[in-house]
Amino acid sequence: xxxxxxxxxxxxxxxxxxxxxxxxxxxxxxxxxxxxxxxxxxxxxxxxxxxxxxxxxxxxxxxxxxxxxxxxxxxxxxxxxxxxxxxxxxxxxxxxxxxxxxxxxxxxxxxxxxxxxxxxxxxxxxxxxxxxxxxxxxxxxxxxxxxxx
Numbered sequence: 001x002x003x004x005x006x007x008x009x010x011x012x013x014x015x016x017x018x019x020x021x022x023x024x025x026x027x028x029x030x031x032x033x034x035x036x037x038x039x040x041x042x043x044x045x046x047x048x049x050x051x052x053x054x055x056x057x058x059x060x061x062x063x064x065x066x067x068x069x070x071x072x073x074x075x076x077x078x079x080x081x082x083x084x085x086x087x088x089x090x091x092x093x094x095x096x097x098x099x100x101x102x103x104x105x106x107x108x109x110x111x112x113x114x115x116x117x118x119x120x121x122x123x124x125x126x127x128x129x130x131x132x133x134x135x136x137x138x139x140x141x142x143x144x145x146x147x148x149x
Contacts, residue, residue: 121136
């Protein structure tokens with residue numbers, strides 16, 4: 001007899017159809033900022049005014065609220081403990097992706113991950129990031145914040 005899966009066993013990837021493809025996630029960032037303390041909002045606002053730094057914030061998944069600074073050196077993302085953005089779940093590849101700085105902008109690159117990467121509910125292998133973009137990697141949803149374009 002098969003047991004019904006619990007809510008915690010269902011990955012968020014199957015819920016991609018809950019939003020239309022390409023919908024702007026700008027409201028997600030404002031909603032998330034509203035839940036933060038004034039000190040946390042101040043930190044994110046400082047990043048949003050910097051042209052050479054960016055940040056990703058986990059807004060769904062374990063470690064909710066964790067922030068990761070991204071400089072012009074970029075950041076690796078994956079399940080490997082050596083990743084700058086360490087996402088500890090089997091739905092994340094060891095070397096899942098990276099965010100790199102290119103010509104005063106930040107670009108996400110998927111590194112051939114098994115489950116893929118979605119930005120604003122669209123499967124991507126490479127895409128320029130803009131403030132408010134939601135990056136989905138396995139069970140994790142990350143909000144991107146930058147002062148660039």
